[in-house]
Amino acid sequence: MKETHNDHHEHHGHDHEHQHRSKIQFDRNGIPKVLSPKESVHSEDYPDDYSKAVNTYRKTFPNKQRVLAETPDPGVKEMMERMAYLNIDTAFDRFDAQQPQCIFGLGGTCCKNCNMGPCRITKKSPRGVCGADADLIVARNLLRSAAAGAAQHGMHAREVILMLKWAAQGKMDIAIDGEHKIRTMAKAFGIQTAHRQLKHITIDLADRLLKDLSQTEPDDYATISACAPKERQQIWKEMDILPISAYHEVFEAYHKSGCAIDSDWESIMRQFLRCGLVFTFSGVLGAAIATDALLGIGDRATAKTNIGALKEGYVNIAVHGHLPVLVREIVKTGYSEKYQKLAREKGAKGIQFYGICCSSLAAMYRYSGVIPLSNAISAELVLGTGALDLWVADVQEIYPAIMDVARCYQTTVVTTSDSNRLPGAEHIGYDHHHSNIDETGQIAERIVERAIESFEKRRHIPVFIPPYEIEAEVGFSVEYIQKIHGGLEKMAEALRSGEILGIVNLVGCNNPKVVYEKAIVDVAEVLLKHNVLIITNGCASFPLMKLGFCQTTELAYGRVGASLRAFLEPDNLPPVWHVGECIDNARSSAFFAGIAGEFDRAIHEMPYAFTSPEWSNEKGLDASLGFRLMGVNTYHCVEAPIHGSEKVIRFLKEDTRSTLGAVMVVDADPVALGEKMVADLQSKRKALGW
Known part of the structure; x- marks a missing residue:
């Protein structure tokens, strides 16, 4: 059922607008006096608020009809039209139904942190009940978002690090495939490796990563000490933003941002930066280290992608989310001869796996036969x-609305983590205390068996598969480039000479505030035309895979400037290098650091950029912050909810130039955003004398 939701804040709560607010003044002796109603100050005497800026921004939001007209993937268009024909709501319908979105929410000036509110900042009420002004409220809200993102990726990290440790201890009967990664990282962390068994080295590495997540007493943050550039560590120390642990900083974020605790917006923003560091070094890097240690780094591979790659007549299983360990076991079980034979006995052609979001991206270059279909918003x-x-x-990235569509098509939905339950789904997975971690193989078998049962019951369900399928080259890493080039010197020289103008990490989730996937594609086309090499991962990578950017054909090379093409073609390299799931921002950072090291330069000096054109969630806020902390400018088509505070806007978009050497740039026009990025990369090159 579709229903228009009016903006609550804009239409309610102004019954007393005729009343005047008294303003304290002082007599000649400094004694406060209260003005009489006749003398009191009218709301018009307060400075103009931010509503005009927010309204201008809101006008850039596309409706569903515009999305249908402009979204670049024909498979998406066809499925949107089919869902509309069947009267099934999608995220695009629900986004339309939410318009106009709350002006106070968009500006970040709605506070619900205590039960005296909710409060919102207007000209007539410039402070909340507790006295918090717009700067403090916007900063508190932003901090809480950063803390949530750190907790989300931190939980991901905790799970995979624990599973690495349990696998080494023998508590989980799963293979450890990343011996090279374990030994390399153990050396970086100062863990003794000589004359020791791999399992003991692995346990020590996992414990070191877990300590960074959870230590309560101030101590060395090992992942930062071992992996962050020394130049950055010194800057963070001088700024007093070095964290104690991920748990501590998330705890402190919610503590500081509560009612009547920390009232200094600058102190709040300092904690915001600490959350960015724990997100980066535990939630992303810690998770990436553990994942590569447990599952192996993987290698370059060719993957089929897009919705047309669905196969009718198979037991079709989709994996969706962010935790890759159980996914490996499910895929291994489903592709075993035992279960392929069982599927054929039940009338299927076999079993086939597909992926939504990061579960597929972690699997596609490590195991053959996992087909990535879409990012979260088009699930x-x-x-x-x-x-x-x-x-x-x-x-993570699993919208509650998928259950409505699953019921329509009698698709069985199974949850596997106690952190993520869906009403109406079956739960076959780990319990809250991980008391059944030794049952991983049995859990995988039960899930595959449930899929075969579902296939048998669903034979009457009509299937509609738009005919759009393509191949993409995936699985790039520093290790792969070192293997084919013998190191990073060739890339570094191409960057210095201008053959490669710059390197951009293009990532992030999707947001209906811009035309679905178009912002990503538009930015990519501008960059490639100007000979900028693109690295990608996570949800933003799907349109780049689906539309041919990750190929080594004319479809891809035809979009690329002459000098970049000359660098790529001899080694059969695509213009967009797909490095994996969203935690594989660590791979992108490794390219940035490795090439900068070839010149003995700091990362912030190099012609690098980070862009998440369509970012939408708390993790996306942290991801861009992580790169700014490293000194890399970040570029976006979607604003953060900061319009209500000029001070916070300046802090995020300009003031960090002097402290971190990087700024945040926002432009709702993706082509203009891409051109700004190119201009800034050229400025970086000029400063280097290139």
Whole structure:
């Protein structure tokens, strides 16, 4: 049922607008006096608020019809039209129904942190009940978002680090495939490796990563000490933002931002930066180290992608979310001869795996036969094909609305983590205390068996698969480039000579505030035309895979400037290098650091940029912050909720130039954003004398 939701804040709460607010003044002796109603100051005497800026920004939001007209993937268009024909809501319908979105929410000036509110800042009420002004409220809200993002990726890190440790201890019967990564990182962390068994080295490495997550007493943050550039560590120390642990900084973030605690917006923003560091070094890097240690780094591979890659007549299983360990076991089980044979006995052609979001991206270059289909926001469109028998939901980026579409098509949905439950889904997974971690193999078998049962019951369900399928080259890493080039010197020289103008990490989730996937594609086309090499991962990588940017064909090379093409073609390299899931921002950072090291330069001096054109969630806020902390400018088509505070706007968008050497740039026009990025990369080159 579709219903228009009016903006609550804009239409309510102004019954007393005729009343005047008294303003304290002082007599000649400094004694406060209260003005009479006749003398009191009218709301018009307060400075203009930010409503004009927010309203201008709101006008850039596309409606569903514009998305249908402009979104670049024809498979998405076709499925959106089919869902509309069947009267099934999608995220695009619900976004339209939310308009106009709350002006106070968009500006960041709505506070619900205590039960005296909610309070919102207006000209007539410039402070909340507790006395918090717009700067403090916006900063508190931003901090809480950063803390949530740090907790989300931190939870991901905790799970995979624990599983690495338990695998080494023998508590989990799963293989450890990343011996080289374990030994390399153990050396970086100062862990003794000589004359020791791999399992003991692994346990020590896992414990070191877990300590960074959870230590309560101030001590060395090992991942920062071992992996961050010394130049950055000194800057963070001088700024007093070095963290104690991920748990501590998230705890402190919610503590400081509560009612009547920390009232200094600058202190709040300092904690915001600490959350960015723990997100980066535990939530991203810690998770990436543990994942590569447990599952192996993987290698370059060719993957089929897009919705047309769905196969009718198979037991079709989609994996969705962010935790890759159980996914490996499910895929291994499903592709075993035992279960392929069972599927054929039940009338299927076999078992096939697909991926939504990061679960697929972690798997596609490590195991053959996992087909990435879509990012999180279009998951409903994939379900709407009717082709999927079972949907495995682990954690994160799993919208509650998928259950409505799954019910329409009788697709069985299984959750595997106690952190993520969906009403109406079955739960076959780990419990809250991980008391059944030794049952990983049995859990995987039960999930595959449930998929076969679902296939048998769903044979009457009509299937509609738009005919759009393509291949993409995936699985790039520093290790792969070192293997084919013998090191990073060739890339470094191409960057210095201008053959490569700059390197940009293009990532992030999707947001209906811009035309779905178009902002990503538009930015990519501008960059490639100007000979900028693109590295990608996570949800933003899907349109780049689906539309041919990750190929080594004319479809890809035809978009690229002459000098970049000359660098790529001899080694059969695509213009967009897909490095994996969103925690694989660590791979992008490794390229940045490695090439900068070839010149003995700091990362912030190099012609690098980070862009998440369509970012939408708390982790996206942290991801861009992580790169700014490293000195890399970040570029976006979607604003953070900061319009209500000029001080916070300046802090994020300009003031960090002098402290971190990097700024945040926002432009709702993706082509203009891409051109700004190119201009800034050229300025970096000029400063280097290139």
